[in-house]
Amino acid sequence: MxxxxxxxxxxxxxxxxxxxxxxxxxxxxxxxxxxxxxxxxxxxxxxxxxxxxxxxxxxxxxxxxxxxxxxxxxxxxxxxxxxxxxxxxxxxxxxxxxxxxxxxxxxxxxxxxxxxxxxxxxxxxxxxxxxxxxxxxxxxxxxxxxxxxxxxxxxxxxxxxxxxxxxxxxxxxxxxxxxxxxxxxxxDLRAEIRAFRNLRLWGAYTTNALVIGAVVAGFSYLSPIYTDATGFNPGTVPVLFAVYGVATVVGNVVVGRFADDYLRPLLLGGLVALTVVLAGFALVVSYQLPTIVATVLLGLIGLPLNPAMAARVMSVSNEGPLVNTVNGSAINVGVVIGPWLGGLGISAGVGLSAPLWIGAGMAFLGILSLIPDFARSPAEVR
CATH class of the missing domain: 1.20.1250.20 (MFS general substrate transporter like domains)
Structure with a gap:
């Protein structure tokens, strides 16, 4: 190399x-x-x-x-x-x-x-x-x-x-x-621009924005959640972030290995699991051991969906640089919206669990965004 x-x-x-x-x-x-x-x-x-x-x-x-x-x-x-x-x-x-x-x-x-x-x-x-x-x-x-x-x-x-x-x-x-x-x-700008007439491509972009928005809505506020809501010592926070990161690496390897052969089950199952994990995290945020478990599960399930999401974009469109760059932009739309909504929830007095509930809601919307495309036959989707 x-x-x-x-x-x-x-x-x-x-x-x-x-x-x-x-x-x-x-x-x-x-x-x-x-x-x-x-x-x-x-x-x-x-x-x-x-x-x-x-x-x-x-x-x-x-x-x-x-x-x-x-x-x-x-x-x-x-x-x-x-x-x-x-x-x-x-x-x-x-x-x-x-x-x-x-x-x-x-x-x-x-x-x-x-x-x-x-x-x-x-x-x-x-x-x-x-x-x-x-x-x-x-x-x-x-x-x-x-x-x-x-x-x-x-x-x-x-x-x-x-x-x-x-x-x-x-x-x-x-x-x-x-x-x-x-x-x-x-x-080839003309060829790439023509690809954006594909509604299935925009459906994939929408799902990707919702998935990453859901993860980042909670992730952006993990530091105060750990110290103020769960009661961890500030010195423990870097360790918890490291645990989250290791879980992300493991999840990324697993999803990357199976994304080509099991794209639809991975996306659907992953979004259902993400919804449950974020909602569960919000419910147990006052307890340390369940919070650690929720952190690991969020790392395993959240960002590691990226390979499957990218594969879906390419399967419904092409591998061109502009299509994939716009996919990155769509993902970052989620990164913009997630923390913003989470901050609004905190400012409204809902508490530090608000970003987690908002993330669960965005993940659920991500499940709904799969329905139009996944209603097609497997051959059509792939």
Whole structure:
């Protein structure tokens, strides 16, 4: 495997850690900047909104830019945004920083996938993509717990600085190890735009937004849930996040292994299970042992549905970059809506279980969104 593939994987890890680490920094940011828990949770939605808007536009805009140069410039923008976040002493500056880093991240994922495909032959493309996108999973297992630990011992700004330094190292690695390619000319805009006339594709996008929105609605507020609702010691929170991350890795391996052969049962069964787990989590949120069990189950069932969701998008449409970039945007629509609704529930006085109930409701809507497409015969769906 070319070393450049691992460089791209570290870059994806870096960018995804920034996206999710706010969930572990809520107490520090809320206390220092004097804003509510819901306002800090909104920073997750802001990041996702930046990816929703930036992804498709930048995918098209970077078509003629040599990939290596694009990667370097995107990482430079990311470093600028991350530095602004680390220095922000007002909430609105942190919002601007999140938008900048999100715009860079949205395009970095797409360009990295294109570079990865060029670095290896077709027979190793799947393995190479697993390494690159594995950065997302490692961010759950290592990035989030590490950022939470750093926040508790050195302050939330230190978490921003550590990711910032890692991004600078990634820039140097890209310059030294990623080969230069000519600008990409593989994107047939007319053919890709025609794919969006397919209503089944939009149905898949809707399901994906609801699934991820359901997971992130609860996940974004896990830190205060653990400490304020369940009564865990703050020092236990990084451990719980690590447990969640390990469960996500296991679930991702299992779903990825069976997604091709059992797409429909995995999606339907997974959504039913996700609905039950989130509702159950809300009911037992005051008890420590059931909360740990619910955390493990949420990790096993929630985000690991991603491979099956992506397979469904490609099965009803095509494997083109724009179709899959818009899928990422659809997923991030869920990331925008989930924490926002969860924050509204908390602000309305429902309590810290509100995001979990809202997540269960979104998962149930996800089940309903499967009905029109899954009512077709298996041959038609696949």
């Amino acid at each position: 070319p070393f450049a593939v691992y460089v791209l994987g570290v870059g994806v890890f870096c960018l995804n850690t920034t996206e999710i680490m706010v969930a572990g920094l809520i107490p520090g940011i809320s206390g220092e900047l004097g804003v509510s828990i819901a306002a800090v949770g909104f920073l997750v939605s802001v990041y996702a909104f930046g990816m929703v808007v930036g992804g498709p536009l930048l995918t098209v805009g970077l078509m003629r830019v040599p990939p290596k140069r694009a990667l370097v410039w995107l990482l430079l923008v990311f470093v600028a945004g991350q530095t602004l976040g680390a220095l922000a002493y007002q909430y609105w500056l942190l919002v601007v920083a999140r938008v900048l880093t999100a715009l860079a991240a949205s395009a970095f994922f797409g360009v990295s996938a294109a570079v990865c495909a060029r670095l290896v032959g077709p027979e190793r493309r799947g393995r190479a993509m697993a390494v690159v996108l594995g950065g997302i999973t490692v961010a759950q297992v290592v990035g989030l717990p590490a950022a939470t630990f750093i926040e508790q011992h050195f302050g939330w700004r230190a978490s921003f600085w550590v990711v910032d330094v890692l991004a600078v190292v990634c820039i140097a690695a890209v310059v030294l190890k990623v080969p230069a390619f000519a600008g990409s000319r593989d994107l």
